[in-house]
Amino acid sequence: MQESKIIQLFSDNTGNIVIFPFSTFTNAPLADGLEEGWPYTAYYPIELKANYNMENLSQKIEEGFDCWCKYPHYNNFTGKNTYEEKYFGIKGLKKAVLGKKLIR
Numbered sequence: 635m636q637e638s639k640i641i642q643l644f645s646d647n648t649g650n651i652v653i654f655p656f657s658t659f660t661n662a663p664l665a666d667g668l669e670e671g672w673p674y675t676a677y678y679p680i681e682l683k684a685n686y687n688m689e690n691l692s693q694k695i696e697e698g699f700d701c702w703c704k705y706p707h708y709n710n711f712t713g714k715n716t717y718e719e720k721y722f723g724i725k726g727l728k729k730a731v732l733g734k735k736l737i738r
Contacts, residue, residue, distance in 0.1 A: 637702075639656070639699045640655075640656040640673050640702075640738060641653050641655050641656065641695065641698035641699060641738070642654045642656070642675055642736065642737075642738050643695070643698075643736070643738070644718075644731070644734045644735070644736055645734060645735045645737070646733065646734050647733050647734075648684050649684035649685070649686075650681070650682070650683055651681070651682040651686075651691070651694070652679050652680065652682070652721065653679070653680040653681075653682070653694055653697075653698040654675045654676065654677070654678065654679060654680075654698070654717065654721075655675075655676050655678055655680070655698045655699070655701035655704070655705065656673040656674060656675055656676060656702065656703075656707070657673065657674060657675075657676040657702070657703045657704070657705055657706060657707045658673050658674070658703055658707070673707075674707035674708065674709075675707060675708050675717055676701070676704075676705040676706060676707050676708060677705070677708040677710075677717050677720065677721075678701055678704075678705045679721055680694050680697055680698050680701070682694045708720075716730070718730040718731055
């Protein structure tokens with residue numbers, strides 16, 4: 635049986651896409667509320683700027699799946715700093731993802 639792989643894809647209103655792979659790998663203690671063995675988002679952003687074609691999109695999605703469990707999951711929640719806030723440079727999760735579509 636093949637292991638399922640997960641990626642998280644954000645698209646903004648200009649068509650830019652960022653993909654975050656998932657990971658169960660960890661090299662640090664888990665933050666409160668996280669459980670060992672579950673997939674969590676790794677902070678390894680894979681970017682695709684607008685005006686891409688389907689082949690470019692397909693390659694980036696495949697890259698995201700290929701990164702499954704290659705990078706430690708994001709575990710820096712100091713000051714409630716989520717990976718979305720870190721990547722988009724906006725404080726507050728709701729504000730950071732405002733106007734973006736999420737596909738998992």
